[in-house]
Amino acid sequence: MDTSYHVIGLMSGTSLDGLDIAHCRLTYQSGNWIYKILNATTLIYSDALIQSLQQVETASALDLIALDHSFGQFIGQQVHEFIKQHNLKPDFVASHGHTIFHQPDKHISLQIGNGAYIAAHAQLPVVSDFRTLDIALGGQGAPLVPIGDELLFGAYDYCINLGGIANVSYRQNGQRLAYDICACNMLLNTLANSIDKPYDHNGELARSGSFQPDLLHNLNAPAYFAAPAPKSLGKEWVLEHSLKSLTESNASVADKLHTVCHHIAQQLQLALPLLHQGKHRVLLTGGGAFNLYLVALIQQQLGDAYSVEVPEPEVVSFKEALIFAFLGVLRWRGEHNCLSSVTGASRNNIGGSIYLY
Structure with missing residues (x-):
């Protein structure tokens, strides 16, 4: 019934x-x-x-x-x-x-x-x-979403939410694994807010910026990224590490946005193991999935073994x-x-x- x-x-x-x-x-x-x-x-x-x-x-x-x-x-x-x-x-x-x-x-x-x-x-x-x-x-106590990924979105190999904090969920060796990857919209929106914009529309500002290798090094430096799961992030960690690195950088807002997008794409690539032969389906949701520059970088960073899919806007926003x-x-x-x-x-x-x- x-x-x-x-x-x-x-x-x-x-x-x-x-x-x-x-x-x-x-x-x-x-x-x-x-x-x-x-x-x-x-x-x-x-x-x-x-x-x-x-x-x-x-x-x-x-x-x-x-x-x-x-x-x-x-x-x-x-x-x-x-x-x-x-x-x-x-x-x-x-x-x-x-x-x-x-x-x-x-x-x-x-x-x-x-x-x-x-x-x-x-x-x-x-x-x-x-x-x-x-x-x-x-x-x-986190992430909580993976049971929904398992039972509602099980057709995808990976479910990635690009929210304030980016996280991933996937099934490996018969069990669901998930963890927070890195700060995402907490960084992008903070930078956009600093120039009186609510967000970087379609990632246009980020696309216009220039790559800052020293800033990327600092963003990638924290030990959290190499630590094994289970692990999760909170606002306190983001303030102490990622946002601190942005504050200490003298780069322009556009250059910071550009480099943060590279940071997010790189950390996602490190978080996604190859699970099987053939294409791996990657579901992207959350506000960051509307950032066309970030999505393109993620697909580029992951390479041909992965197919990045952004669903209808309703699922992106309300998953x-x-x-x-x-x-x-x-x-x-x-x-x-x-x-x-x-x-x-x-x-x-x-x-x-x-x-x-």
Whole structure:
């Protein structure tokens, strides 16, 4: 018997480009999961909210809790408006939240946007806090998307998300592996923002720049890149390493963008082992997949053994929101949604707190 769920999936990424809201239908049919994104939008954050999210990591504990609650209320209100606008009747909401701290070596990963406040203002049940159980079991609490890559996008050899942080997921020797590769849109957007642009449209500025070998060397230098998986990155690491290298460089913004794109393409190439004979299908999603210069560099760096594919814009933009909707469905069903082969936890687990409205 087919079973379908209608879920609102929510994602707020480290690049601070807004709240992704995706109304998804997820159907279990003949042993397979089938997805459909029915309605989706990105709510652009106000300058004031961006500033609050950027600065809260150095705020007092009291202010952090206050923003956790007010951001949850804001999300819940936006979801309620989205539901009214499209006349929807979803079963529940699944929210990733917005990451403030991610230091799994210290058993810390905090995503704000309190699930209880989302439930109260969206007037729906909410699944949130997907990472904590995995960290309690000794894992990284990240990446979380690979179970969705496995069950929804299994036709691809590699699933790469070019979000604030680029990550990869693939199946090797019978198990799903995944990890964060390097900073991506956190670098590209920060550089574009420095000249009052929200992003580098189609990578045009990057394409116009010149290659800076010393900057590339510094970007590639951190030990993280040679470390084995499981591993994951947080904003703190990016600030200390990648963004610091950019700040210390005297190159122009265009030259920095150009060189960062080379850095990302090189790190992706190092992250993708050959899995079999013949072409390897590579799925690119996330905001970076709209950067035509970056995509061309990735294909060039990977070479003829790989076929880089950018899907329809809806999947590019909302794949992560879709997969968090799917993680919520798995949590709702009491099924594993976090893989120990990816995170390094002591076992597969069922992550997520449920708030019933």
